[in-house]
Amino acid sequence: MTSQQPFALKGAIIHTPTFDRFEYYTDAYLLCQNQKVLGIYEELPEQYQGIQVIDHTGNLIIPGMCDLHQHAPQYPFRGLGQNIEKPDWDSWFDLYAFPEESRYQDLSYAKKAYTKLVNDLLRTATTRVCTFATIHRPATELLMELLHQSGLCAYVGKVNMDRNSAPGLLETTEETLAETRLWLENCADKYPNVKPIVTPRYTPSCTDAAMEGLSALMNEFQVPVQSHLSEGPDEITWVHQLMPDIDFYGQAYDRFGMMGTTQPSLMAHCVFSKEEEIDMLCRNQVMIAHCPDANLNYSGTAAPILKYVRRGGRVGLGSDVAGGRTLNLFRIILEAIIASKVHWSYCERTGAPDEKRDVLTLANAFYLATKGGGAFWGKVGSFEPGYAFDAVVLDDSRITDFNERSVYERLERMINIGDDRETKEKYVNGRCVYRKGADSDHKEPA
Ligand code: FE
Numbered sequence: 001m002t003s004q005q006p007f008a009l010k011g012a013i014i015h016t017p018t019f020d021r022f023e024y025y026t027d028a029y030l031l032c033q034n035q036k037v038l039g040i041y042e043e044l045p046e047q048y049q050g051i052q053v054i055d056h057t058g059n060l061i062i063p064g065m066c067d068l069h070q071h072a073p074q075y076p077f078r079g080l081g082q083n084i085e086k087p088d089w090d091s092w093f094d095l096y097a098f099p100e101e102s103r104y105q106d107l108s109y110a111k112k113a114y115t116k117l118v119n120d121l122l123r124t125a126t127t128r129v130c131t132f133a134t135i136h137r138p139a140t141e142l143l144m145e146l147l148h149q150s151g152l153c154a155y156v157g158k159v160n161m162d163r164n165s166a167p168g169l170l171e172t173t174e175e176t177l178a179e180t181r182l183w184l185e186n187c188a189d190k191y192p193n194v195k196p197i198v199t200p201r202y203t204p205s206c207t208d209a210a211m212e213g214l215s216a217l218m219n220e221f222q223v224p225v226q227s228h229l230s231e232g233p234d235e236i237t238w239v240h241q242l243m244p245d246i247d248f249y250g251q252a253y254d255r256f257g258m259m260g261t262t263q264p265s266l267m268a269h270c271v272f273s274k275e276e277e278i279d280m281l282c283r284n285q286v287m288i289a290h291c292p293d294a295n296l297n298y299s300g301t302a303a304p305i306l307k308y309v310r311r312g313g314r315v316g317l318g319s320d321v322a323g324g325r326t327l328n329l330f331r332i333i334l335e336a337i338i339a340s341k342v343h344w345s346y347c348e349r350t351g352a353p354d355e356k357r358d359v360l361t362l363a364n365a366f367y368l369a370t371k372g373g374g375a376f377w378g379k380v381g382s383f384e385p386g387y388a389f390d391a392v393v394l395d396d397s398r399i400t401d402f403n404e405r406s407v408y409e410r411l412e413r414m415i416n417i418g419d420d421r422e423t424k425e426k427y428v429n430g431r432c433v434y435r436k437g438a439d440s441d442h443k444e445p446a
Pocket residue numbers: 069070071228268320323
């Protein structure tokens with residue numbers, strides 16, 4: 001089967017064309033043509049009677065999910081360092097993040113670790129990721145090559161750090177800009193589905209000179225930018241010390257054109273954003289990567305994500321591995337719902353203006369994981385006609401019971417207790433990239 005020929009998946013189809021509601025079909029056909037969704041049909045239209053139908057009757061079919069924030073090199077220590085309370089967050093960097101990231105100077109280690117990550121990603125319901133690599137250009141290029149071979153779609157960032165870093169991870173300003181330029185020259189047009197994204201780690205790790213140079217590269221190569229924004233109070237205080245003339249953290253990026261004014265921008269966390277920062281995020285259509293798993297555990301705080309949505313902001317979900325614990329976006333959907341309840345409860349107790357119960361529904365959170373985050377790529381994350389054909393077939397027989405359940409209930413249970421064991425088949429841009437049990441669970445060749 002080539003991706004140019006129309007074909008159909010048959011099964012129980014569910015998606016969120018709008019933020020507020022699921023649309024689902026108990027038994028229908030999802031048609032693909034030219035890598036795009038042609039539509040959902042309860043009966044095959046006359047002109048498509050002869051096409052290949054891949055029968056998944058009894059299984060669920062959902063749009064592929066988009067993980068907007070993860071740190072690929074931190075995957076080996078996922079699940080560790082999650083319970084450090086004292087001295088503080090710095091020890092997480094010192095004990096785990098920086099020592100692990102420094103290992104990626106060794107390409108053979110990078111190959112082992114990144115291969116494991118990519119193979120594990122293939123088994124999840126995620127079809128697209130935005131990920132930080134490390135400062136190391138060769139290992140970053142290797143990660144891009146591995147993602148390309150997997151068939152997944154990705155934005156990958158060579159990380160920049162020319163101050164406040166750790167031994168083995170500190171570049172000079174000249175080095176970080178020269179290596180970023182070389183990396184962009186090497187990969188800007190190399191892969192159809194794996195693209196570079198300029199990635200200053202965050203303001204404290206990049207001098208103004210580095211940010212100026214990165215901004216110029218971002219515009220020269222016409223690539224987007226990703227970073228961290230307002231994740232914790234200590235970080236915000238530090239940014240104000242480094243840049244005393246700013247009124248809020250977002251201005252530290254905005255003065256270099258990194259808040260959506262020149263190229264698309266993706267900012268992770270946005271937990272403690274001030275009103276002016278929220279206005280800027282929404283006005284400039286900066287994509288917010290909401291990472292509730294990491295936020296709740298790190299700061300015990302929930303980002304006011306519905307406020308962003310209500311103001312017309314763009315929001316998707318991020319695992320933030322390995323500040324977050326899992327690649328499984330089903331867990332992140334649940335955490336997003338819980339985080340919204342924590343936020344509402346806090347507002348109610350403190351008498352804040354948005355005290356009316358306004359929390360994420362399952363449809364809302366599923367939308368953020370699919371169409372919300374998918375918007376960073378364009379028409380992605382929905383089964384509406386013209387959207388990229390990213391589809392995941394889920395076999396929920398392991399977690400089913402002996403009662404008739406609606407498609408909604410089956411998805412609800414999948415999100416609550418399902419994981420990569422349920423992934424049966426996965427398509428990205430109309431191409432099957434994973435089939436359970438095939439080739440040791442690795443990708444299906446094109
Ligand atoms: Fe992060």
